Amino acid sequence: MISQNALHHAEKCRFCWMCRHLCPVQHQTGKELNTPRAKGLLLSMVHKEAQQFDKDMAQAMYECLLCDACTNDCATGYQPPLFIREARTEAVVSELAPESVMHLIDNVERTGNIYGVEKPGFGREGTDVLVYIGEAAAVKAPEMAENLLKLLEKAGVSAKVLEKEPASGVMLGDLMGYTEEVRQMAAVCAKALNETKLPVVVLDSYDAEIMTQKYPEWGFEIAAGVTTATAFTAKLLAEGKLEAKAPLGVTGACHDDDRLARTFHEFEPVRRMAKAAGYDLTEMFNHGKLAKSCGTAVAWGYMPELVTRIAGGRWTDLTRIGCDTMLVANPETWQCLSLCVPEGCRLVDLFGALL
Amino acid sequence: MKRILVCVKAVPVSAFVEVDSQHRLKRDGINLQWNAADASALEAALRLAGEDGSVTVLTMGTSKLESPLRELLARGASRAVLITDRRMAGADTQATARVLAAAVKKLGDFDLILCGCKAIDGETGQVPGQLAAALGLPCVSNGETLEADPDGLTITRRLETGTQELRGRTPTVISLCAYSYPLRLPGILGMRRARNIPVEVLNADDLGLLPEQCGLKGSATKVLAMESRFPGMRRGPKETDLTLGAKALGQILREVRP
Known part of the structure; x- marks a missing residue:
């Protein structure tokens, strides 16, 4: 059941193949099927009843990070992730989604996160802001979450964290598309956040994206506003509430995560944080708006090897420019990049680096 | 509220659509989406119907709408009806309302009939009133909120200068403003359920309508001419400087609304 709107995006390709050159999954697998364009073509063929939506096709729809690199450079201005998400819904409805994906969906329905574990609590009282930690940070990058909270304390910000933080819906949305089940999960989260009446500082930009882009569309907004943790920290630096450190004499490169780069167009705050932490900066190829994805927590969940x-x-990309220090401020990129740190290289959490 | 009928219309996804020699929108080969105001009407109906009531969605258009109608079943509608007949092509609002009224009579008694206040392609907003007239029912236009109790309905209407609260009895026809009720998404279980519900298809003969009552022949009005107000998309020079661009935009807005 692919919507006409999604088909509109799938069928308007001009065959410029730009997305083929940008897709990080295609880069690694070399499979033509892993280009956004090919996925659009497949869905178009299904719509024209020239092809069955089968297990192989469902598998192809999950070999995508939903990183939006293709959207960013689409010559026609269309959005492949829109129809890929709907194809995932179709895969789940038809019971054709890969076993590994169904296992993660079960985990999310049971525990709110893909990891299937009870989310560690960071609960504390505060009066200035509400910090939303998110599933990936709480389970896979708790040090980053603790570092952010310590940093806010250092800056004199009274930060509240919910004792039982509800899931934002971003993980389920990536796994099975934006369905009513995801919307209901988001509604619970929005209600809990709004009850605090505090502005929300979100550590994981993937959570920040769904809160700012989808929640209003679904009929609920975070009334006091949502800010990314990076933008908030950069503001504290600009206001002099956090002090810059002495130069370290180390050159590092910031990895722009997909959401900060392409949803929020937020590049400067992370670099300001890096400079304040004492790093000299260099840039990798495909940074800023063209940032190349390094994976997401959800994609890691069902295709860890890829x-x-x-x-x-x-x-x-980092070592190619003669650099050995990767600077990150997102728990999901931290989780993915820490899977394979090359010998002699370092992965740095910028919240920790500023302490 | 036990039985609610919602009239929905599929409108072009894109704002760039062509018209034919008779000034009708060319709907072949373009992708369609449900009109936003009709989506609000459906959500209002689903909330009023609750677990015990039923919501029927009714549309008029090409046979290609069967699949999009199934999407509305997945969102919670219990029955979907498609009126499709080449003889109905080119209908104006009155001919459309006549066909819809015939379908409503055939489908049975309804406590409430909801529509969107207007469709984004035609922008007339006339069908809800004409439908009510054809059915001999009262009509409330531009509804923003709807509440039901055992004695009737409370409706908040949007006016140009404020809002108005009304009380009314059923059955009645109410048109809803776009985005007054954000439509729920299709759920996984809803999508599975929707696969097993047939979309009912009706034509002019099923509705007992003569060819001269439908389509162009049955229309009281005809579009004689159309003119594009702005020739070309880019009217002014391209401005790349943000500040100058904002000033230019401000100037245009002042021209439109001094």
Whole structure:
């Protein structure tokens, strides 16, 4: 059941093949099927009843990070992730989604996160802002979450964290598309955040994206506003509430995560944080708006081997420019890049580096 | 509220659509989406119907709408009806309302009939009123909120200068403003359920309508001419400087609304 709107995006390709050159999954697998264009063509064929939506096709729809690199450079201005998400919904409805994906969906329905574990609590009282930690940070990068909270304390910001933080819906949305089940999960989260009446500082930009882009579309907004943790930290630096450190004499490169780069167009705050932490900066190929994805927590969940290779590709980008220090401020990129740190290279959490 | 009928219309996804020699929108080969105001009407109906009631969606268009109608079943509608007949092509609002009214009569008694206040392609907003007239029912236009109790309905209407609260009895026809009720998404279980619900298809003969009552022949009005107000998309020079661009935009807005 692919919507007419999604088909509109799938069928308007001019065959410029730009997305083929940008797709980080295609780079690693070399499979033609892993270009956004090919996925659009497949869905178009299904719509024209020239092809069955089968297990192989469902598998192809999951070999995508939903990183939006293709959207960013689409000559026609169309959005492949829009129809890829709907194809995932179709795969789940038809019971054709890969076993590994169904296992993660079960985990999310049971625990709110793909890891299938009870989310560690970071609960604390505060009056200035509400910090939303998110599933990936709480389970896979708890040090980054602790570092952010310590940093806010250092800056004199009274930060509240919910004792039982509800899931934002971003993980389920990536696994089975934007369905009513995801919307209901988001509604619970929005209600809990709004009850605090505090502005929300979101550590994981993937959570920030769904809160700012999809929640309003679904009929609920975060009334006091949503800010990414990186933008908030950069503001604290600009206001002099956090002090810059002495130069370290170390050159590092910031990895722009997909959402900060392409949804929020936020490049400067991470670099300001890096400079304040004492690093000299250099840039990798495909940074800023063209940032190459290093994987996501959800994709790691059902295709860990491929995500490790994709993250490895980002490390290659780093060493290619003669640099050995990767600077990150997102728990999901931290999780993926830490899978394969090359010998002699370092992965740095910028929140920790500023402490 | 037990039985609710919602009239929905499929409108072009893109704003760039062509018209034929008779000034009708060319709908072949373009992708369609449900009109935003009709989506609000459906959500309002689903909330009023709750677990016990039923919501029927009714549309008029090409046979290609069967699949999009199934999407509305997945969102919670219990029955979907498609009126499709080449003889109905080119209908104006009155001919459309006549066909819809015939379908409503055939489908049975409804406590409430909801429509969107207007479709984004035609922008007339006339069908809800004409439908009510054809059915001999009262009509409330531009509804923003709807609440039902055992004695009737409370409706908040959007006016140009404010809002108005009304009380009314059923059955009645109410048109809803776009985005007043954000439509729920299709759920996984809803999509599985929708696969097993047939979309009912009706034509002019099923509705007992003569060819001269439908389509162009049955229309009281005809579009004689159309003119594009702005020739070309880019009217002014391209401005790449943000500040100058904002100033230019401000100037245009002042021209439109001094």
